[in-house]
Amino acid sequence: MRLRKDAKSELLKRAPLFANCSKRELDAIGGIADEIDLKEGKELTREGKPGREFFVLVEGTADVVKKGRKVNTLEAMDFFGEIALIHESPRTATVKATSPVRALVITERNFKRLLKEQPDIQRKVLEALAERMAPSTL
Numbered sequence: 001m002r003l004r005k006d007a008k009s010e011l012l013k014r015a016p017l018f019a020n021c022s023k024r025e026l027d028a029i030g031g032i033a034d035e036i037d038l039k040e041g042k043e044l045t046r047e048g049k050p051g052r053e054f055f056v057l058v059e060g061t062a063d064v065v066k067k068g069r070k071v072n073t074l075e076a077m078d079f080f081g082e083i084a085l086i087h088e089s090p091r092t093a094t095v096k097a098t099s100p101v102r103a104l105v106i107t108e109r110n111f112k113r114l115l116k117e118q119p120d121i122q123r124k125v126l127e128a129l130a131e132r133m134a135p136s137t138l
Contacts, residue, residue, distance in 0.1 A: 003058065003104070008033055011056045011104060016132060017082040020124040028118060032110040037102050044095040044103070051084030051091045052108040060101030065094045073098070085111045086129065 003011075008030030012018050018026060035058070038044070044055055044062060056079040064072040064080070071093065074080065080095060085108050115122040 002035055005030055008104060011058065011077065011079075014077060015054075015056070015079045015082055017054075017085070017125055017128050019128050019131075021121060025118065025121050025124065028114060028121065029106070029111075030104075032114055033104040033106050035102060036105055038097050038100070040097050040099050040101075042097045042101070044097065044101075045081060045091045045093065047092065047094045048090050050088060051081055052088070054081045054085050054106045054111070055079060055095075056104040058102040058104060060097060060099045060103075062095050062097045062101060065096065066092065084108060086125070 005027055009023060009026035012026050012029050012033070013021070018029060021029065033056075038060075045051060045053075047066060057074055057076050059076050062074045063070050064074060074095065081091075083089065084091075085106060088108070115125070
């Protein structure tokens, strides 16, 4: 069963990168998110390889492995790869499905096109990045 637009928006708003976006903007981002189904054992990302997609797990589980060591397990509602939408840099970890997985995927190409079409989203994403990078003030 495929997700409705509002269900995609609910999943996407959990990502800090989209924290400042309105419901309408989240709907637009959800509109470029593809749903994919992957088999157990499939690598979603590989450490050191270029990253060009952002993922939100809808169903299933996946292990996060760094330098050959498992460092985390992802479940439904978890997300990863948001920096790949903004900056071409190598993946910091391998993520491999440990069960059948259904995920939302946003590609860098589609995301950059959306940002050109909707500059308000671009501004809000940049604000969210700045907030994440700013030193905390106590």
